[in-house]
Amino acid sequence: MPRRIDVLFVVYDGIQALDLTGPFEVLHGANEVADTHRPEGVRYALRVASLDGDTVTTESGLQLATVPLGNVGRSPHTLVVPGGFGAQEAARSTELVAAVRRLGESAERVVTVCSGSFVAAAAGLLDGHRVTTHWARAEQLAARHPSVQVDAEPIYVVDDRVWSSAGVTAGIDLALALVEHDHDGEVAQIVARWLVMFLRRPGGQSQFATAVWRDRAELAPVRAAQDAIDADPGADHRVSLLAQRVGMSERHFTRRFTEEVGASPARYVASVRIEAARRLLETTSDTVEAIARRCGFGTDETMRRTFTRRLGVSPDQYRRRFRHRPPSPITPPPTRSTA
Numbered sequence: 389m390p391r392r393i394d395v396l397f398v399v400y401d402g403i404q405a406l407d408l409t410g411p412f413e414v415l416h417g418a419n420e421v422a423d424t425h426r427p428e429g430v431r432y433a434l435r436v437a438s439l440d441g442d443t444v445t446t447e448s449g450l451q452l453a454t455v456p457l458g459n460v461g462r463s464p465h466t467l468v469v470p471g472g473f474g475a476q477e478a479a480r481s482t483e484l485v486a487a488v489r490r491l492g493e494s495a496e497r498v499v500t501v502c503s504g505s506f507v508a509a510a511a512g513l514l515d516g517h518r519v520t521t522h523w524a525r526a527e528q529l530a531a532r533h534p535s536v537q538v539d540a541e542p543i544y545v546v547d548d549r550v551w552s553s554a555g556v557t558a559g560i561d562l563a564l565a566l567v568e569h570d571h572d573g574e575v576a577q578i579v580a581r582w583l584v585m586f587l588r589r590p591g592g593q594s595q596f597a598t599a600v601w602r603d604r605a606e607l608a609p610v611r612a613a614q615d616a617i618d619a620d621p622g623a624d625h626r627v628s629l630l631a632q633r634v635g636m637s638e639r640h641f642t643r644r645f646t647e648e649v650g651a652s653p654a655r656y657v658a659s660v661r662i663e664a665a666r667r668l669l670e671t672t673s674d675t676v677e678a679i680a681r682r683c684g685f686g687t688d689e690t691m692r693r694t695f696t697r698r699l700g701v702s703p704d705q706y707r708r709r710f711r712h713r714p715p716s717p718i719t720p721p722p723t724r725s726t727a
Contacts, residue, residue, distance in 0.1 A: 393429075395415060395464060398438070406714060421578045429571055430677045465497065467491050469498075475507055488511040498549060499553075501562065502522045506529060517548065518547045564587055613653070622664075665685070
């Protein structure tokens with residue numbers, strides 16, 4: 389007899405539709421593959437529930453039928469909490485958070501997709517665990533829930549019974565990992581091929597993140613240093629020189645810069661240089677060596693090491709994925725002769 393795994397998706401108004409439908413389709417696809425390749429293997433019983441069982445409207449306006457959480461009965465094996473713009477409000481719903489806590493405490497697995505982590509964290513299900521979430525929400529999650537170890541880099545994280553993913557399509561990556569864990573690599577690979585997906589996506593989510601700069605520093609000397617770094621990423625921005633330019637001691641400058649900007653001067657310089665190099669890789673055909681010199685890395689090898697360490701991919705790999713190519717010219721249709 390196939391082993392049944394009950395999977396419950398807890399949803400609310402304002403979820404990102406793909407946070408739900410992506411993992412749902414992966415698990416449904418695994419059932420279809422197992423029917424052919426693993427008759428005695430796992431089958432997923434999939435349900436979608438909301439607090440009152442009403443129709444839920446996603447952030448894009450798609451409407452979804454649900455069952456009431458009160459009618460769920462025993463806790464599922466796997467509890468999945470998708471994210472979306474409505475996650476912040478959902479995390480403030482006393483009733484919803486209490487229901488998620490009740491179901492999650494007795495579930496064998498708790499899975500969060502994107503900002504669904506805010507709801508699970510509000511329920512106390514992520515305390516003491518290492519998790520990831522959408523790169524644009526990671527700092528907020530860490531600040532709001534200091535007992536949660538937030539890592540903004542991975543596509544997904546597995547920490548004991550807590551599984552978490554980055555934003556939107558990363559939920560599909562996580563669901564494929566669930567299938568590989570519950571079945572084996574062959575079943576997961578077949579599902580991935582049908583979805584035209586990597587079974588294991590190379591690199592982390594930093595490669596997809598655009599620059600999210602903090603507000604400009606209020607202290608004029610620190611703001612002037614920021615402006616100088618942004619204006620010419622390839623210049624000599626050693627901390628001692630930056631401090632000298634703005635008339636501060638190196639120690640005082642480093643302390644105030646870190647307080648005002650939220651990153652040390654060296655880390656800020658590195659971030660600006662990476663972002664400048666990314667733009668050039670996306671928009672020009674300049675060699676990696678030329679871009680490395682222009683952006684202050686010195687050598688192409690230094691830039692490669694930095695990209696691999698910070699983004700999880702090499703500059704060449706990044707360019708192949710994100711290079712902006714001009715659209716092909718549209719050839720007008722031939723004019724009909726009126727003769």
